[in-house]
Amino acid sequence: MTVREATRRTEVRSGVVRWFDDSARDLPWRAPDRTPWGVLVSEIMLQQTPVVRVEPAWRAWLEQWPTPADLAQAPTADVLRAWGRLGYPRRALRLQECAKAIVERHDGVVPRTDAQLRALPGIGEYTAAAVLAFAYGKRSVVVDTNVRRVLARVVAGTALPAPSYTAAERALATALTPDGDAEAARWAAASMELGALVCTAKAPKCGACPVAGLCAWRSAGSPPDAHAGRRRTQAWAGTDRQARGRVMAELRRATEPVDRALLARLWHDPRQLDRAIAGLVEDGLAEQDDANRLHLPN
DNA sequence: AATGCGGGGGC
DNA sequence: GCCCCAGCATT
Structure with missing residues (x-):
């Protein structure tokens, strides 16, 4: 790494952290108590x-x-x-x-x-790192979807990160994480917050960004997402997941075990409904009693 | 590396 | 409608 690159990384970190000092949301899981x-x-x-x-x-x-x-x-x-x-x-x-x-x-x-x-x-990897940093103030490399996007733009110069998390991204995030516990924890919170509030997925607020002048994506003329169109969003209507959601909503609402005949009214396809219910039971989210009625586990 | 897994809101 | 949101577990 050149001296110039090292200096730039320092400027990115300090810029983002100073912005965070003024702009952090007042979230309850960040309160002193x-x-x-x-x-x-x-x-x-x-x-x-x-x-x-x-x-x-x-x-x-x-x-x-x-x-x-x-x-x-x-x-x-x-x-x-x-x-x-x-x-x-x-x-x-x-x-x-x-x-x-x-x-x-x-x-x-x-x-x-x-x-x-x-x-x-x-x-998993993210949550463990987040708990270390935010609960205990310990150094860890915290990379969520916000941080991935910030690093993709500011450092890599792309509109959005690749669909799946890569070893290269982890290495970059590790290199960018300050050495000290308190500094690393601060950077983790600040870089996530920048992604959540300013460096957003759609319509980023570059005018409010503390490191817009250092951003590789901006320097490159804010090119469009290279993966556009290939980010297949997960289907929802008509899927097993939607059916599961319907059943769970009914089981949460019910105060007594629910007959399957009643559940049948929630979904148009009986076979798919059976599959969804079987999946819920398999996952431990629902249980069946002797009369074949469904209820939440106790 | 790719899937399955909820649900809601922004545009 | 499409896309995104402080991911994880499993294959």
Whole structure:
């Protein structure tokens, strides 16, 4: 790396962090009274669910289950109902399993090493890094969809990152992460926030960007996305996932086990509905009683 | 490397 | 309608 490149990286980091000092959102999982558990819960909820939808659910969740031990003891049906419409309800199951593992393996304390965090259900590379940085202020390389986009633009000069996360991106993010714990944690939060508020996927607000003058994508004339058109968005209408969602919504609403005849009214294709229900049972999101009625697990 | 997995909002 | 959102687990 040349001296010029090193200087530029320093300028990018300091610019983004200074911007963050003024522009950071006032999110509850960043408040001084937050707990590592609260941070972990926020990260699980934020896996593919936008901040605005997570915030009220997070507040209610932490009020009801303020510690891992509280969630570990809760009826799973209550957990799934509290998850509500956040989407991907398997995350709620994993979060409760995670709480149980924290109680059993770590005395109820959210672990503070990458290996221990990664060993917990529902926690992958991103979430482990995020908990280390945001709950414990430790250096870790935090790369979410926001950071990927910021680095793609500012450093790589492309409109958007490739569809899947590459080793090259990880290496770049690692090289850009400051050495010190506090500095690295600050950079992680700041780079994510820039992606969420300014360096957005559509219509980025380059006029408000602290590093617009350093941005490789801007310097290249803001070329369009090379992968445009090949980013097949997942189908929704008519899919098994939609059918599963319908069933789960009904099971959350119901106070008694639900007869399959009633569920049949939720979906036009009986075979697909059966498949969806079988999948939910397989995933542990629903259970069948002796009378073949469906209910949330207890 | 590619899939399956929810749901809602912005444009 | 299309695209995106603080991803993970499985194959």
